[in-house]
Amino acid sequence: GYNTVDTASSFIIPAASVPELSSSSNINVTACWSFHVDGSPKLPANVLPFGNGERVTPRLDNGSSEAITLQQPFKFFGRTHNHTFVNNNGHLTFTEPLSDYIPLLNSEIDIVAPLWTHLDNRRGGTISYREDTSTAVLELVTAAIDQYFPKITFAATSAFVATWDSVPYQSGGGVRSNCCLSMN
Numbered sequence: 001g002y003n004t005v006d007t008a009s010s011f012i013i014p015a016a017s018v019p020e021l022s023s024s025s026n027i028n029v030t031a032c033w034s035f036h037v038d039g040s041p042k043l044p045a046n047v048l049p050f051g052n053g054e055r056v057t058p059r060l061d062n063g064s065s066e067a068i069t070l071q072q073p074f075k076f077f078g079r080t081h082n083h084t085f086v087n088n089n090g091h092l093t094f095t096e097p098l099s100d101y102i103p104l105l106n107s108e109i110d111i112v113a114p115l116w117t118h119l120d121n122r123r124g125g126t127i128s129y130r131e132d133t134s135t136a137v138l139e140l141v142t143a144a145i146d147q148y149f150p151k152i153t154f155a156a157t158s159a160f161v162a163t164w165d166s167v168p169y170q171s172g173g174g175v176r177s178n179c180c181l182s183m184n
Contacts, residue, residue: 090115
């Protein structure tokens with residue numbers, strides 16, 4: 001795996017279609033991808049808005065939200081999930097919370113991991129989440145997918161937005177991490 005503890009790295013997905021995503025990788029682990037999330041000016045202008053009416057995870061080292069029932073099921077590599085957990089160490093899971101901050105390869109846990117590093121929201125920052133069906137957010141999500149995957153017909157009908165805003169690393173040093181993640 002790729003160790004992201006106290007680092008800020010970015011990768012680009014060189015795939016033109018959904019089948020390519022499940023049979024390739026940018027971190028040498030089939031069907032696993034890492035995204036640019038270090039808050040640098042390279043972040044796209046269409047990052048989803050956050051901070052208004054969202055729920056917040058508890059201030060706990062290696063903590064997580066309670067199970068969140070999704071308004072719309074999330075399909076992930078052939079499995080359908082009706083719940084998610086926002087984990088404080090920068091990832092979403094679907095069947096149980098996950099406190100790990102070092103990637104577990106070949107586990108049976110479905111995970112979306114935009115950060116997956118050792119963060120500590122007791123030291124500052126906020127980890128928040130919401131499911132959004134507003135026209136403005138759905139248009140942003142649809143435009144982002146269209147931009148990066150122009151050969152896929154896609155129209156967002158729901159977006160789950162999780163944000164790790166200015167949450168420092170466990171060590172207290174390093175770059176503070178920001179990320180907005182949307183799912184349909």
